Amino acid sequence: MFQGRRFITQGVGDTIPLEVQMFLWSLLDNLVEKKVVELDYIQVFELLGGSGKQQIIHRQEEPHYQAVYQFDNVLTPLHSKLYVIDDGGHSTMLLCDEY
Numbered sequence: 001m002f003q004g005r006r007f008i009t010q011g012v013g014d015t016i017p018l019e020v021q022m023f024l025w026s027l028l029d030n031l032v033e034k035k036v037v038e039l040d041y042i043q044v045f046e047l048l049g050g051s052g053k054q055q056i057i058h059r060q061e062e063p064h065y066q067a068v069y070q071f072d073n074v075l076t077p078l079h080s081k082l083y084v085i086d087d088g089g090h091s092t093m094l095l096c097d098e099y
Helices: 008-014 016-034
Strands: 005-008 043-048 054-058 063-073 082-085 090-095
Touching: 008 090, 016 043, 016 054, 016 063, 016 082, 016 090
Parallel strands: 005 090
Antiparallel strands: 043 054, 043 082, 054 063, 082 090
């Protein structure tokens, strides 16, 4: 899962910097590579930012998994919720309102 072709929606391309997109994909790659947990077909990323800090919460429902990442000294913190959905052949990163 999450090893096929990868796509992003226009909303992600327009609002999420490439560096952040690449970081989110790398989080999935690490889970796949290290087999930390069985992956659900839908992964959730919440980006919470303010006061020069950025927090990224990565979670899935079944089986339960959650990891939190914190970054300081961020010039433009983001506030958004994204999904990455795998259909077996490819994965798509989209904003929650594009679901």
